[in-house]
Amino acid sequence: MITNIDILTLAQWLSPSFPVGAFAYSHGLETAFQNGQISTAGALQDWLADVLTHGSGRNDCILLRAAYASTSHDEVEQLNLTALAVSASSERVLETTLQGRAFSQTAAAIWGSDDVNACYPIAVGIAAARRKLDVEITAALYLHAFASNLVSAAVRAIPLGQTDGQRVLSALLPLCEEIAQTTRERDPDDLSSTAFLSDIAAMRHETLQPRIFRS
Template identity: 60%
Template sequence: MTTERHVLTLMQWLSPSFPVGAFAYSHGLETVISSGQITTAADLEDWLKSVLIHGTGRNDSILLRAAHAAPDGTALAEIDAIARAFAASGERLMETALQGDAFCKTVSDIWGADLQGLTYPVAIGAAAAHAGIGADLAAAIYLQAFVSNLVSAAVRAVPLGQTEGQAVLAALTPLCESTAAETATATLDDLSSTAFLSDIAAMNHETLQPRIFRT
């Protein structure tokens, strides 16, 4: 049963103040902003819709759910290996690995989850299971936090106004909820990505100069 404590715990874990350094990553957005492909709030909303439905958003929700249901450490390690193999570029792997590692350390220290070196969505799913937090709630709030971080990056880099950024986030929140719901019966065999421009942007960011974000 979901409780207010569960919601508050997830909000703490996925808050910008939680020490995973999410503010330092743009998930390739900096590349397309630099090239002039994203210049308006409408451009940003369309880009993030694709990432949610066809790319990282959907896949992270599947990985989070699989980790939540993992029966033991061996299964969890296998899920994490798949998550690493599915990263489309070196920077994508760095992003999920470094954030996941930082998350594991803090959650283990405070909540006693005994997690080490997992990719970010896998770590969230395993921690949620340890805390008795349902996968449905964890997936939905994770996706909203994922989008929120990218909106924040775009507000700084485009730049966009704060109100425009919040309007984009509000428009995408129902999609976060529906994407989380649609992966409820998905398995690791359903992992896929057709958000090719997002993947290419992440690859090109590796040589982008000058740059502000790590990815």
């Protein structure tokens, strides 16, 4: 049975104040801002919905669940290699590995979780399993944090008003819950991405100038 402390622990792990450096990454959104593909709240919502449903959001949720269910170090290692393989650009690899490492080190220091050198969703899944936190709530909150960070990037870079940003995030909440539920029966064999514009934007960001985000 999940407790309020469990929920608050997950809220702490996935809050903007947790030191994983998420604020420094735009997941390729900065490219879309600069080339005019995203300039309104509606365009941002559509873009993020696609990334969540058809790209990194869904994949991360599958990886998190697989890490939660993992039973050996070798299984985690193979899962991490798979996570790296489905990252669409060098900056996406940097984003997930550095955030995963930072999360794992902090969680290990405070809660005694396993300190693993793994991609971000895998590190979160392992830590949640170690503390026996509910995987359904963990997956939904992870997706919410993913979307929230990208909305925050848009508020800073478009620029987008704070109210419009929160309106977009609120509209994405049912989708976060839906993806968390529909990935319940999925495994790494189901990993895929058809969010092509997002992936191309992430690749182009590697040479984008000027820029304020690391991805």
